[in-house]
Amino acid sequence: MGRKSPYPEDFGKDAVALYRAAAGKRTYAAVAADLGIAGESLRTWVRKNENQAVPGRRGTGGEVDEPARLRAENAGLLKAEQEWRLEREILRRAAAYFAREVK
Incomplete structure (x- = not known):
């Protein structure tokens, strides 16, 4: 075991955050x-x-986490798409309602 x-x-x-912020630009x-x-x-x-x-896990660390991150990102996008479809449907119905009211 090494020393403290x-x-x-x-x-x-x-220091780690600073190195990562350099993102390959600095050694x-x-x-x-x-x-x-x-x-x-x-x-x-x-x-x-x-x-x-x-x-x-010992080693690079990033490869194992990548599929889980992508699944979570995909789930978030699917939820956003569902919300977008619901909002679009609400606006479509509201437009139809107000169009009837104008006539």
């Missing part, structure tokens, strides 16, 4: 240099964060 980090846990989370070393920490520390925090994204 001298940095607060929140600092590590913020571990560049972000770490800005924060005044070692590049390997940042790399370790990013890897730990990826492993926590999928409980029980």
Whole structure:
């Protein structure tokens, strides 16, 4: 087991978020240099964060989560489509009602 980090846990989370915000534009070393920490520390925090994204799985983390994310997104889109159809039907009926009232 390794030694405890001298940095607060929140600092590590913020550093990971900063690295991810760079989204491939900056290296571990560049972000770490800005924060005044070692590049390997940042790399370790990013890897730990990826492993926590999928409980029980070590490795990249993103691939396993992708199908679940897509299913949830699809369910949200289907719900939005159902709401849109209902709204459209209500407006169609309201237009027909007011058209009869005008005549």
